Amino acid sequence: MLYYKFQNYEEFKNMFGIIKHGNGVCSRKNKILLAYVKDKRLLHEAVEKNDYTLLHISSMAELKKTVTRRIIISGHSNNSLRYVLELDGDFFYSRNLETDNLKGLCEDGDTKAIRYINHKNGEKVFKMKAGKLYRSIIQETEFGRTLPEQVVTYLCEEFSADWQVYTHSKLPKNTLHVDKDFEKIYSSDWCKGDFSSCMTDKDYYYFYMDSVNASAAYLTDEEDMVIARCIIYNEVKDQDGNKWRLAERQYASDENDILKRALIDALIKGGYIDGYKKVGAGAGDAREFVDLEENSLSDRKFRIECDLDHDDPLSYQDSFKWYDECNRIADNYGHGDIGLDVTDGSINGEEEEEEEYDDFHDYHCQATRVVYYHGQEYYCDVENLEDFTWVDRLEEYHHDSDVLQCPECKANFLKEDKCDSEITDEDYCCEECREKAEETYKKANWYYSDYDEEYYEYAEDITTYQVWNNILCEYEEKNISVESGNRLLARGELHELNGIFYNRIDEETGLPYTYEMNEMTV
Known part of the structure; x- marks a missing residue:
C-alpha cells in the first residue's frame, strides 16, 4: 500500500507514472522513491514516533538529502559508534573505522576509494571503494538498517559519484572556464574524447552568441583540452518573475558522469549558477532542473528571451525547446509552438532521428550508458536499465543473470567473483564476508569448545x-x-x-x- 498522499491521479502520474520509450519499451519514473514510500516499516516508524517527515519526500534529491541526514543523526546518537569519519564535509560514525588528517583522501591518488583507519585491526591504514565503505556506515546505524535495499544501493551509488567529484576537485589539474568561447566547447579539436553530442563541429554555436544570453562553462585538463562542458543561461525567468542562472545539460569526455558532476560542483563553488540540469538527465527531460541544494525545480516554468529567425543558426535545445516567435521567448514547458529540438541547424529544417542507439534492446533512444551482459559490453538506454544491476565495487551495470547479492554485506557482485562456503552453502562477495558469515552460522548452529576455542x-x-x-x-x-x-x-x-x-x-x-x-x- 502507498502511504504518500496525492491530490489526484495526475499528481501521482507526474511523480511515478510510466514512461513510454521507442519500440514499446516502458519504465516507471522515480522507481526507487516509490519503493521507499511503499515500505511498511516506514509507516510503522512514522506512526510509532509521530514523525511523518519521511513519508512526504517528493523527489530523489530530497530522499538523498533527508535520509543521509537521518543516517548521520542515527550514528551520532549511538554511543557504541565512537569513531568519526569526516567525508566531504559530513561526519559519519563507526564502531571501528575512522579517518585521519587526510579526511579520506588516498595518498596514491585513487579517486574512487577512501582511506581509513581500522581500530579493530591494529589501527592500520586501509582503503576501500567509496560505495562499499558507505554501505558499511549505513548498516552500522539503527536507522540505516531499516532502509530498503533499493534505497541503500541508490545512496551508495550517489555517494560514490559525489566522492569522485570531491576527490577530483582536490586535484590541481582541472581548470574551470566561464566565457563566450562557444566555438571551443563544440570543436572536436579541443574536446577530449567522445562527448556524444550531435552538435560537435556543426558551427551552430553562433546561436548562443547571437540569439540568447548565455555563457560557455567548461573544465580543461592540464593540456588545456575540454573534458566537460555545458551552457549557462544567464537570465532565466520563472512563472513568478524570479530570475535564475541555470546550467543546461552537461557533456563530458566519454560521457563521464563524474566529470559532469565536477563541472557543476566548480560552478556552484564559483558562484556562477543558481540551479542546473540534473546530472544524468536525458535530452527529453526539459524540466529536470534542481537548485543548488538538489531540490527539484520541476514545478518551475522557465523561459528565456530568444531572438531567432528562420534562417538563423540553431543549436539543438534540450530544455528551452518551445519557441514563441511572436514574443521572442523560448520555454521548457510547451507554451511555444515552434520546436527548437532539431539537429539540422535551423527552424526551417525537420528533426532528425535520435543519434544514440541501444544495441542491447535494439532501438534508438535519447541517451545510453555502458552495460555488461555475460562479459560483453553494450550500450543501453538509460531509461531502460531494469534488467541490469549496479555493481558498486566495479562501478558498472551488469545483467541481473550475471550478478549475485552478498547475503552478508548485501553488496552486489559478479557470479564469477564469488567465494562459496561449504558451511553455509551460500556465495559471498569476498573472503572477509564469507568468514564472517561462517562464524555467525557456527555460533547459531554448531557446538563450541572452550578449550579449543x-x-x-x-x-x-x-x-x-x-x-x-x-x-x-x-x-x-x-x-x-x-x-x-x-x-x-x-x-x-x-x-x-x-x-x-x-x-x-x-x-x-x-x-x-x-x-x-x-x-x-x-
Whole structure:
C-alpha cells in the first residue's frame, strides 16, 4: 500500500507514472522513491514516533538529502559508534573505522576509494571503494538498517559519484572556464574524447552568441583540452518573475558522469549558477532542473528571451525547446509552438532521428550508458536499465543473470567473483564476508569448545570437563573436543573419575579436590 498522499491521479502520474520509450519499451519514473514510500516499516516508524517527515519526500534529491541526514543523526546518537569519519564535509560514525588528517583522501591518488583507519585491526591504514565503505556506515546505524535495499544501493551509488567529484576537485589539474568561447566547447579539436553530442563541429554555436544570453562553462585538463562542458543561461525567468542562472545539460569526455558532476560542483563553488540540469538527465527531460541544494525545480516554468529567425543558426535545445516567435521567448514547458529540438541547424529544417542507439534492446533512444551482459559490453538506454544491476565495487551495470547479492554485506557482485562456503552453502562477495558469515552460522548452529576455542559441527565431537577455579575453590564445567580430551588424558594432563574429566586433582589423594567433602555430605 502507498502511504504518500496525492491530490489526484495526475499528481501521482507526474511523480511515478510510466514512461513510454521507442519500440514499446516502458519504465516507471522515480522507481526507487516509490519503493521507499511503499515500505511498511516506514509507516510503522512514522506512526510509532509521530514523525511523518519521511513519508512526504517528493523527489530523489530530497530522499538523498533527508535520509543521509537521518543516517548521520542515527550514528551520532549511538554511543557504541565512537569513531568519526569526516567525508566531504559530513561526519559519519563507526564502531571501528575512522579517518585521519587526510579526511579520506588516498595518498596514491585513487579517486574512487577512501582511506581509513581500522581500530579493530591494529589501527592500520586501509582503503576501500567509496560505495562499499558507505554501505558499511549505513548498516552500522539503527536507522540505516531499516532502509530498503533499493534505497541503500541508490545512496551508495550517489555517494560514490559525489566522492569522485570531491576527490577530483582536490586535484590541481582541472581548470574551470566561464566565457563566450562557444566555438571551443563544440570543436572536436579541443574536446577530449567522445562527448556524444550531435552538435560537435556543426558551427551552430553562433546561436548562443547571437540569439540568447548565455555563457560557455567548461573544465580543461592540464593540456588545456575540454573534458566537460555545458551552457549557462544567464537570465532565466520563472512563472513568478524570479530570475535564475541555470546550467543546461552537461557533456563530458566519454560521457563521464563524474566529470559532469565536477563541472557543476566548480560552478556552484564559483558562484556562477543558481540551479542546473540534473546530472544524468536525458535530452527529453526539459524540466529536470534542481537548485543548488538538489531540490527539484520541476514545478518551475522557465523561459528565456530568444531572438531567432528562420534562417538563423540553431543549436539543438534540450530544455528551452518551445519557441514563441511572436514574443521572442523560448520555454521548457510547451507554451511555444515552434520546436527548437532539431539537429539540422535551423527552424526551417525537420528533426532528425535520435543519434544514440541501444544495441542491447535494439532501438534508438535519447541517451545510453555502458552495460555488461555475460562479459560483453553494450550500450543501453538509460531509461531502460531494469534488467541490469549496479555493481558498486566495479562501478558498472551488469545483467541481473550475471550478478549475485552478498547475503552478508548485501553488496552486489559478479557470479564469477564469488567465494562459496561449504558451511553455509551460500556465495559471498569476498573472503572477509564469507568468514564472517561462517562464524555467525557456527555460533547459531554448531557446538563450541572452550578449550579449543573452535566450533564443531556435531554434538558428539564435544564433551565436558571440570576446570578448577582457584579463586572460588570449586570446579566449573567447560566444553572440550573429544579429540583434545583424549590427547590430554593420554598425556596425564586430564584425569577421569566415574566418567567425569578433571583438569586438576589433589595430588595427595589422587581425587578431585571436593570429592571427599561430597562423600561426607552424602
